Amino acid sequence: MEPEKILNISVDCVVFGFDINTKSLNVLLIKRFLASENKEEILVDDYVLTGYHVYKEETLDETATRVLKELTGLTNQYKKQFKAFGNPDRLMNPKDIIWIKNEAFHLRTTTIAYYFLLKTEDVDVNNSKKQAKWFPVTNLPELGFDHKKIILEAYEDLKIKCLSEPIIFKLLPDKFSINEVQDVYQSILGIEIDNRNFRRKLINKKYIIALDEKQVGVSKKPAQLYMFSKDIYDKMFSKNYLISM
Protein backbone atom coordinates (compact mmCIF):
# COMPACT_ATOMS: atom_id res chain seq x y z
CA MET A 1 0.00 0.00 0.00
CA GLU A 2 1.26 3.44 -0.87
CA PRO A 3 2.27 5.65 2.06
CA GLU A 4 0.15 8.71 2.76
CA LYS A 5 0.89 11.67 0.53
CA ILE A 6 1.09 15.35 1.42
CA LEU A 7 -1.38 16.57 -1.15
CA ASN A 8 -0.05 20.07 -1.69
CA ILE A 9 3.70 19.48 -1.63
CA SER A 10 5.67 17.76 -4.35
CA VAL A 11 9.24 17.32 -5.45
CA ASP A 12 10.17 17.86 -9.10
CA CYS A 13 13.49 16.72 -10.47
CA VAL A 14 15.54 18.24 -13.26
CA VAL A 15 17.65 15.28 -14.30
CA PHE A 16 20.72 16.61 -16.11
CA GLY A 17 22.69 14.06 -18.08
CA PHE A 18 25.81 14.71 -20.07
CA ASP A 19 26.10 12.76 -23.30
CA ILE A 20 29.81 12.27 -23.83
CA ASN A 21 29.32 11.31 -27.47
CA THR A 22 27.22 14.21 -28.65
CA LYS A 23 28.85 16.52 -26.09
CA SER A 24 25.43 17.69 -25.05
CA LEU A 25 23.97 18.60 -21.69
CA ASN A 26 20.54 16.97 -21.67
CA VAL A 27 17.45 16.97 -19.50
CA LEU A 28 15.35 13.88 -18.96
CA LEU A 29 11.66 14.58 -19.63
CA ILE A 30 8.46 12.59 -19.53
CA LYS A 31 5.77 12.54 -22.17
CA ARG A 32 2.35 13.87 -21.21
CA PHE A 33 -0.41 12.83 -23.59
CA LEU A 34 -4.19 12.97 -23.39
CA ALA A 35 -6.82 12.63 -26.14
CA SER A 36 -10.51 13.43 -25.90
CA GLU A 37 -12.91 10.57 -25.20
CA ASN A 38 -13.72 10.05 -28.87
CA LYS A 39 -9.96 10.09 -29.51
CA GLU A 40 -10.39 12.69 -32.20
CA GLU A 41 -8.88 15.60 -30.41
CA ILE A 42 -5.49 15.77 -28.76
CA LEU A 43 -5.96 17.64 -25.51
CA VAL A 44 -2.47 17.46 -24.07
CA ASP A 45 0.75 16.52 -25.86
CA ASP A 46 3.91 17.82 -24.26
CA TYR A 47 6.59 17.00 -21.74
CA VAL A 48 7.06 17.44 -18.01
CA LEU A 49 9.70 16.87 -15.35
CA THR A 50 9.62 13.76 -13.27
CA GLY A 51 8.19 14.37 -9.82
CA TYR A 52 5.85 13.15 -7.13
CA HIS A 53 4.19 14.11 -3.91
CA VAL A 54 6.16 14.05 -0.68
CA TYR A 55 5.06 11.27 1.67
CA LYS A 56 4.03 12.20 5.18
CA GLU A 57 6.91 10.30 6.73
CA GLU A 58 9.82 11.15 4.49
CA THR A 59 12.26 14.02 4.09
CA LEU A 60 12.38 16.14 0.94
CA ASP A 61 15.73 14.61 0.03
CA GLU A 62 14.22 11.17 0.33
CA THR A 63 11.41 12.14 -1.99
CA ALA A 64 13.88 13.30 -4.61
CA THR A 65 15.92 10.13 -4.29
CA ARG A 66 12.78 8.04 -4.60
CA VAL A 67 11.57 9.93 -7.68
CA LEU A 68 14.88 9.44 -9.47
CA LYS A 69 15.00 5.78 -8.56
CA GLU A 70 11.49 5.09 -9.79
CA LEU A 71 12.23 6.59 -13.17
CA THR A 72 15.80 5.42 -13.76
CA GLY A 73 16.61 2.77 -11.18
CA LEU A 74 19.61 4.89 -10.17
CA THR A 75 20.63 5.70 -6.61
CA ASN A 76 23.58 7.59 -5.14
CA GLN A 77 23.59 10.29 -7.78
CA TYR A 78 24.55 13.89 -7.10
CA LYS A 79 21.51 15.96 -6.27
CA LYS A 80 20.87 19.50 -5.19
CA GLN A 81 17.72 21.12 -3.90
CA PHE A 82 17.86 24.48 -5.63
CA LYS A 83 14.49 26.19 -5.29
CA ALA A 84 10.83 25.91 -4.32
CA PHE A 85 8.10 27.00 -6.71
CA GLY A 86 4.79 27.94 -5.19
CA ASN A 87 3.02 30.54 -7.28
CA PRO A 88 -0.75 30.17 -6.88
CA ASP A 89 -1.14 29.99 -10.66
CA ARG A 90 1.69 27.65 -11.46
CA LEU A 91 -0.62 24.76 -12.43
CA MET A 92 -3.27 26.93 -14.01
CA ASN A 93 -2.51 26.85 -17.73
CA PRO A 94 -5.47 25.43 -19.71
CA LYS A 95 -3.67 22.20 -20.55
CA ASP A 96 -2.57 21.74 -16.98
CA ILE A 97 -6.12 22.08 -15.70
CA ILE A 98 -7.31 19.45 -18.15
CA TRP A 99 -4.49 17.19 -17.12
CA ILE A 100 -5.01 17.62 -13.42
CA LYS A 101 -8.67 16.59 -13.77
CA ASN A 102 -7.35 13.11 -14.53
CA GLU A 103 -4.92 13.01 -11.62
CA ALA A 104 -5.17 13.10 -7.85
CA PHE A 105 -3.63 16.49 -7.63
CA HIS A 106 -4.01 19.60 -5.57
CA LEU A 107 -4.39 22.77 -7.65
CA ARG A 108 -2.27 24.80 -5.23
CA THR A 109 0.73 22.55 -4.99
CA THR A 110 4.11 23.90 -4.01
CA THR A 111 6.99 21.98 -5.47
CA ILE A 112 10.49 21.65 -4.12
CA ALA A 113 12.78 21.40 -7.12
CA TYR A 114 15.99 19.38 -7.26
CA TYR A 115 18.48 18.78 -9.98
CA PHE A 116 20.52 15.68 -10.51
CA LEU A 117 23.83 15.32 -12.32
CA LEU A 118 24.60 12.04 -14.02
CA LYS A 119 25.64 10.42 -17.30
CA THR A 120 23.04 9.81 -19.99
CA GLU A 121 24.63 6.43 -20.66
CA ASP A 122 23.66 5.30 -17.14
CA VAL A 123 19.96 5.64 -17.94
CA ASP A 124 18.02 3.14 -20.01
CA VAL A 125 15.19 5.34 -21.25
CA ASN A 126 13.24 2.41 -22.65
CA ASN A 127 13.28 0.40 -19.45
CA SER A 128 10.67 2.48 -17.70
CA LYS A 129 6.92 2.51 -17.43
CA LYS A 130 6.96 6.15 -18.35
CA GLN A 131 7.88 7.51 -21.74
CA ALA A 132 11.11 9.25 -20.88
CA LYS A 133 13.37 11.04 -23.33
CA TRP A 134 16.52 13.17 -23.28
CA PHE A 135 16.46 16.71 -24.66
CA PRO A 136 19.37 19.13 -24.99
CA VAL A 137 18.92 21.87 -22.43
CA THR A 138 19.33 24.37 -25.24
CA ASN A 139 16.55 22.81 -27.28
CA LEU A 140 13.67 21.92 -25.02
CA PRO A 141 10.26 20.77 -26.28
CA GLU A 142 6.94 22.23 -25.21
CA LEU A 143 6.67 21.84 -21.47
CA GLY A 144 3.73 21.56 -19.10
CA PHE A 145 3.09 23.38 -15.82
CA ASP A 146 5.87 25.82 -14.94
CA HIS A 147 8.49 23.25 -15.78
CA LYS A 148 10.27 25.34 -18.38
CA LYS A 149 10.93 27.94 -15.73
CA ILE A 150 12.11 25.28 -13.30
CA ILE A 151 14.56 23.82 -15.82
CA LEU A 152 15.98 27.20 -16.74
CA GLU A 153 16.50 28.12 -13.11
CA ALA A 154 18.19 24.80 -12.47
CA TYR A 155 20.43 25.44 -15.45
CA GLU A 156 21.36 28.90 -14.18
CA ASP A 157 22.24 27.46 -10.81
CA LEU A 158 24.36 24.78 -12.46
CA LYS A 159 26.19 27.36 -14.57
CA ILE A 160 27.19 29.31 -11.51
CA LYS A 161 27.95 26.34 -9.31
CA CYS A 162 30.19 24.59 -11.84
CA LEU A 163 32.56 27.55 -11.76
CA SER A 164 33.35 27.24 -8.10
CA GLU A 165 32.82 23.58 -7.24
CA PRO A 166 34.06 20.38 -8.83
CA ILE A 167 30.58 19.10 -9.64
CA ILE A 168 31.47 18.78 -13.30
CA PHE A 169 32.92 15.36 -12.60
CA LYS A 170 29.50 14.07 -11.63
CA LEU A 171 28.60 14.36 -15.30
CA LEU A 172 31.56 12.27 -16.44
CA PRO A 173 32.73 8.68 -15.97
CA ASP A 174 35.23 8.06 -13.18
CA LYS A 175 38.00 7.96 -15.76
CA PHE A 176 38.04 10.84 -18.19
CA SER A 177 40.32 12.76 -20.51
CA ILE A 178 41.14 16.43 -20.14
CA ASN A 179 39.26 17.24 -23.32
CA GLU A 180 36.13 15.57 -22.01
CA VAL A 181 36.16 17.87 -19.01
CA GLN A 182 36.55 20.78 -21.39
CA ASP A 183 33.59 19.51 -23.42
CA VAL A 184 31.40 19.53 -20.33
CA TYR A 185 32.34 23.09 -19.43
CA GLN A 186 31.76 24.26 -22.98
CA SER A 187 28.36 22.59 -23.12
CA ILE A 188 27.22 23.98 -19.81
CA LEU A 189 28.55 27.49 -20.24
CA GLY A 190 27.99 27.73 -23.98
CA ILE A 191 31.46 29.09 -24.58
CA GLU A 192 34.65 28.09 -26.35
CA ILE A 193 37.70 27.46 -24.20
CA ASP A 194 41.30 27.40 -25.39
CA ASN A 195 42.35 23.79 -25.10
CA ARG A 196 46.02 24.44 -24.35
CA ASN A 197 45.30 26.81 -21.49
CA PHE A 198 42.53 24.67 -20.10
CA ARG A 199 44.69 21.56 -20.19
CA ARG A 200 47.53 23.25 -18.35
CA LYS A 201 45.22 24.61 -15.70
CA LEU A 202 43.56 21.28 -15.04
CA ILE A 203 46.75 19.21 -15.04
CA ASN A 204 48.24 21.52 -12.42
CA LYS A 205 45.44 20.76 -9.97
CA LYS A 206 46.69 18.26 -7.44
CA TYR A 207 43.31 16.57 -7.22
CA ILE A 208 43.34 15.70 -10.93
CA ILE A 209 45.27 12.47 -11.01
CA ALA A 210 46.84 10.94 -14.10
CA LEU A 211 46.13 7.23 -14.40
CA ASP A 212 48.24 4.50 -16.03
CA GLU A 213 45.62 4.25 -18.70
CA LYS A 214 44.75 5.61 -22.09
CA GLN A 215 41.60 5.69 -24.16
CA VAL A 216 41.06 2.56 -26.22
CA GLY A 217 39.24 2.13 -29.49
CA VAL A 218 39.72 5.63 -30.78
CA SER A 219 41.30 6.54 -34.07
CA LYS A 220 43.90 9.27 -33.73
CA LYS A 221 46.11 9.61 -30.68
CA PRO A 222 44.43 8.11 -27.60
CA ALA A 223 44.08 10.48 -24.68
CA GLN A 224 45.59 10.03 -21.25
CA LEU A 225 42.93 9.26 -18.65
CA TYR A 226 42.59 11.06 -15.32
CA MET A 227 40.49 10.80 -12.21
CA PHE A 228 39.22 13.34 -9.70
CA SER A 229 40.27 12.79 -6.11
CA LYS A 230 37.65 14.09 -3.75
CA ASP A 231 39.91 13.23 -0.82
CA ILE A 232 42.68 15.50 -2.00
CA TYR A 233 40.23 18.20 -2.99
CA ASP A 234 38.64 18.22 0.44
CA LYS A 235 41.98 18.24 2.23
CA MET A 236 43.05 21.32 0.30
CA PHE A 237 40.14 23.10 2.09
CA SER A 238 39.66 24.61 -1.28
CA LYS A 239 37.61 27.51 -0.09
CA ASN A 240 40.11 29.85 -1.60
CA TYR A 241 38.16 33.00 -0.77
CA LEU A 242 39.00 34.64 -4.06
CA ILE A 243 36.69 37.59 -4.33
CA SER A 244 35.83 37.85 -7.99
CA MET A 245 32.63 39.76 -8.19
Place this chain on the structure above:
Amino acid sequence: MEPEKILNISVDCVVFGFDINTKSLNVLLIKRFLASENKEEILVDDYVLTGYHVYKEETLDETATRVLKELTGLTNQYKKQFKAFGNPDRLMNPKDIIWIKNEAFHLRTTTIAYYFLLKTEDVDVNNSKKQAKWFPVTNLPELGFDHKKIILEAYEDLKIKCLSEPIIFKLLPDKFSINEVQDVYQSILGIEIDNRNFRRKLINKKYIIALDEKQVGVSKKPAQLYMFSKDIYDKMFSKNYLISM
Protein backbone atom coordinates in the same frame (compact mmCIF):
# COMPACT_ATOMS: atom_id res chain seq x y z
CA MET B 1 -10.06 39.56 8.08
CA GLU B 2 -6.96 37.53 7.57
CA PRO B 3 -6.61 35.72 4.23
CA GLU B 4 -6.78 31.95 4.27
CA LYS B 5 -3.54 30.26 5.24
CA ILE B 6 -1.92 27.17 3.79
CA LEU B 7 -1.58 25.25 7.02
CA ASN B 8 1.44 23.14 6.21
CA ILE B 9 3.61 25.61 4.31
CA SER B 10 5.42 28.55 5.84
CA VAL B 11 8.16 31.00 4.97
CA ASP B 12 10.95 31.65 7.45
CA CYS B 13 13.28 34.60 7.06
CA VAL B 14 16.90 34.88 8.08
CA VAL B 15 17.27 38.65 8.32
CA PHE B 16 20.97 39.48 8.02
CA GLY B 17 21.94 42.97 9.05
CA PHE B 18 25.41 44.43 8.97
CA ASP B 19 26.24 46.74 11.83
CA ILE B 20 28.72 49.21 10.41
CA ASN B 21 29.77 50.38 13.88
CA THR B 22 30.53 47.07 15.50
CA LYS B 23 31.51 45.57 12.13
CA SER B 24 29.33 42.60 12.87
CA LEU B 25 27.09 40.49 10.67
CA ASN B 26 23.93 40.02 12.71
CA VAL B 27 20.74 38.01 12.51
CA LEU B 28 17.40 39.38 13.66
CA LEU B 29 15.67 36.96 16.02
CA ILE B 30 12.40 36.88 17.93
CA LYS B 31 11.97 35.94 21.56
CA ARG B 32 9.89 32.85 22.29
CA PHE B 33 8.73 32.65 25.91
CA LEU B 34 6.18 30.50 27.68
CA ALA B 35 5.68 29.86 31.40
CA SER B 36 3.53 27.17 33.00
CA GLU B 37 0.03 28.16 34.15
CA ASN B 38 1.13 28.77 37.71
CA LYS B 39 4.00 30.86 36.30
CA GLU B 40 6.50 28.93 38.35
CA GLU B 41 8.11 26.99 35.57
CA ILE B 42 9.61 28.36 32.39
CA LEU B 43 8.60 26.02 29.64
CA VAL B 44 10.08 27.78 26.64
CA ASP B 45 12.65 30.57 26.61
CA ASP B 46 14.63 30.93 23.44
CA TYR B 47 14.67 32.60 20.03
CA VAL B 48 13.28 31.84 16.59
CA LEU B 49 13.37 33.28 13.10
CA THR B 50 10.57 35.47 11.90
CA GLY B 51 8.14 33.62 9.67
CA TYR B 52 4.52 32.95 8.84
CA HIS B 53 2.26 30.74 6.84
CA VAL B 54 1.86 31.27 3.12
CA TYR B 55 -1.57 32.60 2.19
CA LYS B 56 -3.61 30.70 -0.38
CA GLU B 57 -3.48 33.56 -2.86
CA GLU B 58 0.09 34.77 -2.64
CA THR B 59 3.44 33.73 -4.04
CA LEU B 60 6.28 32.57 -1.82
CA ASP B 61 8.18 35.77 -2.56
CA GLU B 62 5.18 37.78 -1.46
CA THR B 63 5.03 35.87 1.80
CA ALA B 64 8.67 36.65 2.50
CA THR B 65 8.18 40.32 1.69
CA ARG B 66 5.13 40.45 3.94
CA VAL B 67 6.92 38.76 6.82
CA LEU B 68 9.80 41.22 6.67
CA LYS B 69 7.48 44.18 6.44
CA GLU B 70 5.39 43.08 9.41
CA LEU B 71 8.44 42.81 11.61
CA THR B 72 10.51 45.75 10.43
CA GLY B 73 8.32 47.95 8.26
CA LEU B 74 10.91 47.61 5.51
CA THR B 75 10.17 46.87 1.87
CA ASN B 76 12.39 46.61 -1.22
CA GLN B 77 15.20 44.83 0.55
CA TYR B 78 17.40 42.23 -1.11
CA LYS B 79 16.06 38.75 -0.54
CA LYS B 80 16.94 35.29 -1.67
CA GLN B 81 15.04 32.07 -1.36
CA PHE B 82 17.81 29.64 -0.53
CA LYS B 83 16.30 26.37 0.66
CA ALA B 84 13.21 24.50 1.78
CA PHE B 85 13.20 22.55 5.03
CA GLY B 86 10.68 19.78 5.35
CA ASN B 87 11.97 17.00 7.57
CA PRO B 88 9.04 15.23 9.26
CA ASP B 89 10.65 15.81 12.66
CA ARG B 90 11.72 19.42 12.24
CA LEU B 91 9.14 20.75 14.73
CA MET B 92 9.36 17.82 17.09
CA ASN B 93 11.75 18.92 19.82
CA PRO B 94 10.04 18.82 23.25
CA LYS B 95 9.97 22.62 23.55
CA ASP B 96 8.59 22.99 20.06
CA ILE B 97 5.74 20.61 20.76
CA ILE B 98 4.82 22.58 23.89
CA TRP B 99 4.96 25.78 21.91
CA ILE B 100 2.91 24.50 19.02
CA LYS B 101 0.10 23.50 21.41
CA ASN B 102 -0.47 27.22 21.91
CA GLU B 103 -0.40 28.10 18.21
CA ALA B 104 -2.50 27.25 15.16
CA PHE B 105 0.24 25.22 13.66
CA HIS B 106 0.58 22.09 11.59
CA LEU B 107 3.09 19.60 13.00
CA ARG B 108 4.34 18.64 9.57
CA THR B 109 5.01 22.06 8.17
CA THR B 110 7.47 22.55 5.36
CA THR B 111 9.14 25.92 5.40
CA ILE B 112 10.60 27.83 2.49
CA ALA B 113 13.56 29.75 3.86
CA TYR B 114 14.69 33.16 2.62
CA TYR B 115 17.45 35.43 3.70
CA PHE B 116 17.43 39.19 3.58
CA LEU B 117 20.40 41.54 3.42
CA LEU B 118 20.04 44.98 4.98
CA LYS B 119 21.58 47.43 7.44
CA THR B 120 20.90 47.01 11.15
CA GLU B 121 20.52 50.77 11.42
CA ASP B 122 17.44 50.60 9.16
CA VAL B 123 15.58 48.48 11.71
CA ASP B 124 14.01 49.89 14.85
CA VAL B 125 13.93 46.78 17.02
CA ASN B 126 11.78 48.42 19.68
CA ASN B 127 9.08 49.56 17.30
CA SER B 128 7.53 46.12 16.86
CA LYS B 129 4.90 44.08 18.62
CA LYS B 130 7.36 41.21 18.74
CA GLN B 131 10.46 41.17 20.87
CA ALA B 132 13.10 41.30 18.20
CA LYS B 133 16.84 41.41 18.79
CA TRP B 134 20.04 41.33 16.76
CA PHE B 135 22.59 38.58 17.38
CA PRO B 136 26.01 38.18 15.75
CA VAL B 137 25.84 35.23 13.40
CA THR B 138 28.92 33.85 15.14
CA ASN B 139 27.29 34.02 18.55
CA LEU B 140 23.70 32.83 18.30
CA PRO B 141 21.47 32.21 21.32
CA GLU B 142 19.47 29.03 21.92
CA LEU B 143 17.16 28.57 18.98
CA GLY B 144 13.80 26.84 18.57
CA PHE B 145 12.63 24.45 15.87
CA ASP B 146 15.34 23.74 13.28
CA HIS B 147 16.17 27.41 13.04
CA LYS B 148 19.82 27.06 13.96
CA LYS B 149 20.26 24.79 10.97
CA ILE B 150 18.38 27.23 8.75
CA ILE B 151 20.54 30.15 9.83
CA LEU B 152 23.77 28.26 9.31
CA GLU B 153 22.73 27.16 5.85
CA ALA B 154 21.76 30.72 4.96
CA TYR B 155 25.14 31.86 6.19
CA GLU B 156 26.94 29.26 4.09
CA ASP B 157 25.02 30.37 1.03
CA LEU B 158 25.87 33.99 1.74
CA LYS B 159 29.56 33.18 2.15
CA ILE B 160 29.69 31.56 -1.25
CA LYS B 161 27.48 34.06 -3.02
CA CYS B 162 29.34 37.14 -1.79
CA LEU B 163 32.47 35.91 -3.56
CA SER B 164 30.93 35.95 -7.01
CA GLU B 165 28.17 38.55 -6.86
CA PRO B 166 28.13 42.14 -5.66
CA ILE B 167 25.53 41.50 -2.96
CA ILE B 168 27.85 42.87 -0.32
CA PHE B 169 26.63 46.38 -1.10
CA LYS B 170 23.13 45.46 0.08
CA LEU B 171 24.61 45.36 3.56
CA LEU B 172 26.06 48.87 3.30
CA PRO B 173 24.68 52.38 2.87
CA ASP B 174 24.58 53.74 -0.68
CA LYS B 175 27.71 55.73 0.05
CA PHE B 176 30.53 53.78 1.62
CA SER B 177 34.27 53.80 2.06
CA ILE B 178 36.59 51.11 0.76
CA ASN B 179 37.40 50.01 4.27
CA GLU B 180 33.76 49.52 5.08
CA VAL B 181 33.45 47.09 2.18
CA GLN B 182 36.49 45.30 3.51
CA ASP B 183 34.88 45.14 6.95
CA VAL B 184 31.84 43.42 5.51
CA TYR B 185 33.90 40.81 3.69
CA GLN B 186 35.97 40.15 6.79
CA SER B 187 32.89 39.74 8.95
CA ILE B 188 31.15 37.42 6.54
CA LEU B 189 34.14 35.28 5.65
CA GLY B 190 35.81 35.42 9.06
CA ILE B 191 39.17 36.23 7.52
CA GLU B 192 41.70 39.06 7.52
CA ILE B 193 42.27 40.85 4.24
CA ASP B 194 45.26 43.02 3.39
CA ASN B 195 43.90 46.52 3.17
CA ARG B 196 46.31 47.78 0.52
CA ASN B 197 45.65 44.94 -1.87
CA PHE B 198 41.92 45.00 -1.27
CA ARG B 199 41.76 48.74 -1.85
CA ARG B 200 43.65 48.47 -5.13
CA LYS B 201 41.43 45.68 -6.33
CA LEU B 202 38.22 47.48 -5.53
CA ILE B 203 39.22 50.86 -6.88
CA ASN B 204 40.10 49.28 -10.21
CA LYS B 205 36.55 48.00 -10.68
CA LYS B 206 34.74 50.31 -13.07
CA TYR B 207 31.46 49.90 -11.23
CA ILE B 208 32.93 51.28 -8.00
CA ILE B 209 32.55 55.00 -8.43
CA ALA B 210 34.37 57.64 -6.40
CA LEU B 211 32.05 60.39 -5.21
CA ASP B 212 32.83 64.06 -4.52
CA GLU B 213 32.32 63.35 -0.88
CA LYS B 214 34.19 62.36 2.21
CA GLN B 215 33.21 60.97 5.56
CA VAL B 216 32.18 63.63 8.08
CA GLY B 217 32.38 63.60 11.85
CA VAL B 218 35.28 61.19 12.14
CA SER B 219 38.50 61.86 13.92
CA LYS B 220 41.53 60.90 11.86
CA LYS B 221 41.62 61.27 8.11
CA PRO B 222 38.14 61.08 6.63
CA ALA B 223 37.67 58.40 3.99
CA GLN B 224 36.71 58.98 0.40
CA LEU B 225 33.19 57.77 -0.32
CA TYR B 226 32.20 55.51 -3.18
CA MET B 227 29.05 54.07 -4.66
CA PHE B 228 28.27 50.86 -6.50
CA SER B 229 26.83 51.26 -9.99
CA LYS B 230 24.56 48.38 -10.81
CA ASP B 231 24.10 49.78 -14.32
CA ILE B 232 27.77 49.55 -15.13
CA TYR B 233 28.08 46.21 -13.43
CA ASP B 234 25.25 44.76 -15.50
CA LYS B 235 26.59 46.20 -18.73
CA MET B 236 29.94 44.55 -18.16
CA PHE B 237 27.99 41.24 -18.43
CA SER B 238 30.23 40.37 -15.59
CA LYS B 239 29.76 36.66 -15.90
CA ASN B 240 33.46 36.29 -16.32
CA TYR B 241 33.40 32.50 -16.53
CA LEU B 242 36.52 32.15 -14.45
CA ILE B 243 36.68 28.50 -13.56
CA SER B 244 38.16 28.39 -10.09
CA MET B 245 37.11 25.11 -8.60
Place this chain on the structure above:
DNA sequence: AAAAACAAACGTAAATATGACGTTTGTAAA
Protein backbone atom coordinates in the same frame (compact mmCIF):
# COMPACT_ATOMS: atom_id res chain seq x y z
C1' DA C 1 56.02 0.47 -45.72
C1' DA C 2 55.41 5.20 -46.07
C1' DA C 3 52.53 9.15 -45.88
C1' DA C 4 48.60 11.62 -44.38
C1' DA C 5 45.38 13.10 -41.05
C1' DC C 6 44.51 14.86 -36.72
C1' DA C 7 43.57 14.96 -31.85
C1' DA C 8 46.56 14.99 -27.92
C1' DA C 9 50.11 17.05 -25.67
C1' DC C 10 53.83 20.33 -24.96
C1' DG C 11 55.87 25.07 -25.10
C1' DT C 12 56.58 30.25 -24.97
C1' DA C 13 56.01 35.16 -24.30
C1' DA C 14 53.24 39.09 -22.92
C1' DA C 15 49.67 40.87 -20.07
C1' DT C 16 47.22 40.85 -15.92
C1' DA C 17 46.29 39.73 -11.12
C1' DT C 18 47.75 38.59 -6.60
C1' DG C 19 50.36 38.58 -2.21
C1' DA C 20 53.41 40.69 0.84
C1' DC C 21 55.06 44.42 2.25
C1' DG C 22 57.00 49.77 3.02
C1' DT C 23 55.77 54.81 2.73
C1' DT C 24 53.22 59.11 2.55
C1' DT C 25 49.13 62.01 3.55
C1' DG C 26 45.32 64.39 5.75
C1' DT C 27 42.58 65.22 9.67
C1' DA C 28 41.19 65.80 14.65
C1' DA C 29 42.81 65.72 19.10
C1' DA C 30 46.48 66.39 22.36
Place this chain on the structure above:
DNA sequence: TTTACAAACGTCATATTTACGTTTGTTTTT
Protein backbone atom coordinates in the same frame (compact mmCIF):
# COMPACT_ATOMS: atom_id res chain seq x y z
C1' DT D 1 52.72 72.74 16.81
C1' DT D 2 52.96 68.07 17.50
C1' DT D 3 51.04 63.58 17.71
C1' DA D 4 48.24 59.73 16.63
C1' DC D 5 46.45 57.05 13.24
C1' DA D 6 43.41 55.65 9.62
C1' DA D 7 43.41 56.54 4.74
C1' DA D 8 45.73 56.31 0.67
C1' DC D 9 49.62 55.46 -2.35
C1' DG D 10 53.63 52.74 -4.08
C1' DT D 11 56.87 48.72 -5.16
C1' DC D 12 58.47 44.26 -6.21
C1' DA D 13 58.21 39.30 -6.69
C1' DT D 14 55.34 35.67 -7.87
C1' DA D 15 51.34 33.42 -9.85
C1' DT D 16 47.78 33.18 -13.21
C1' DT D 17 45.69 34.11 -17.51
C1' DT D 18 45.57 34.94 -22.45
C1' DA D 19 46.97 34.15 -26.92
C1' DC D 20 49.16 31.79 -29.67
C1' DG D 21 52.94 28.21 -32.16
C1' DT D 22 54.94 23.40 -32.21
C1' DT D 23 55.63 18.50 -31.54
C1' DT D 24 53.97 13.77 -30.71
C1' DG D 25 51.59 9.41 -31.11
C1' DT D 26 48.02 6.95 -33.01
C1' DT D 27 45.06 5.09 -36.84
C1' DT D 28 43.82 5.24 -41.51
C1' DT D 29 44.89 5.92 -46.22
C1' DT D 30 47.91 5.48 -50.06
